Amino acid sequence: MQQTLSIGELAHRSGVAPSALRYYERLGLIRAGRTGGNQRRYDRAELRRVSFIRIAQQVGVSLDEIRDALDGLPESRTPTKADWARLSSRWQTKLNDRIAFLERLRDDLTGCIGCGCLSLIACRLSNPDDELSDDGPGPRRFPALS
Amino acid sequence: MQQTLSIGELAHRSGVAPSALRYYERLGLIRAGRTGGNQRRYDRAELRRVSFIRIAQQVGVSLDEIRDALDGLPESRTPTKADWARLSSRWQTKLNDRIAFLERLRDDLTGCIGCGCLSLIACRLSNPDDELSDDGPGPRRFPALS
DNA sequence: ACTTTACTTAAAGCCGACTTCAACTTGCAC
DNA sequence: GTGCAAGTTGAAGTCGGCTTTAAGTAAAGT
8 A cells, every 4th residue: 555656646646746835845735755765645635735836826826825824734743624715715716806896897898898988998097089188197097816 | 378298198098008009019009209309208199008008918818819900990090989899899709708708717617516426526536535546548638727 | 608408329138937067976767 | 666747846937017226318397
């Protein structure tokens, strides 16, 4: 019964390249034991960490933030389901915000195309071609970027 | 009546830094005339191009793809509302796909946290802590990244 | 006229997230 | 016990999207 995985095995199971796994280790996101010959051996629990990392990335979280989150896991014991659930819930808000932002963008875009007012592209920023604005300071910024 | 904008004015109105505007020009996303002294002067219509670029970026489109899209605009005349609407509609599918992807992720995450099965983090990839899998090739990949 | 602010360029730098390279060592199969 | 795939390292490279720098020119206010 092999309790540990080589870097190649972990890469294969997680879909993450070995070079990326070494990179994650350098950043302190995952940990590995070593054989007598200095090769990495991963506990099976690391597979879950890697999964967590990839999911968080899809949510739009940076590796730095992911590291901070993972630092919240207990070191002494293998993380439980509750531990993971607690961490995951932290991204939900972020995910919801991101979805809301994109939905708003979509709706604006739909409205824009449908009504011909070009709300996003034109109205928010400048006047239509045939109505030059005076020199007063027009609107300057777009809504928050994500 | 000033029909053109200096780079600083365009930057101010669009919320995009002058350096970024010069960069966009190098990539062929926007165009500028020149004064006798070689300074850029932008037609007001360029403001709309810049808006389009920023919106497309928020949708997740790369500058290269944006350039390709903008190449679809008529060169001879100032683009009309219909021209812009046609381009914008091209991103809608992309935007919808992205939203759908994130919603799926959110729902999986919600289910995961609610039911304790850790569907995303654990089940999709490996067995729970107390059930070691055999050596057979487990699942390897995550769902498509956006 | 003069001063200040805005603009010009090419080239280099930066950031995040990796990948690639080169030179070398381990570990497993036969 | 040998051959070869798989692993090791630090350093450098890549890519997208800009920003910064340096050295100089133009335009605008007074």
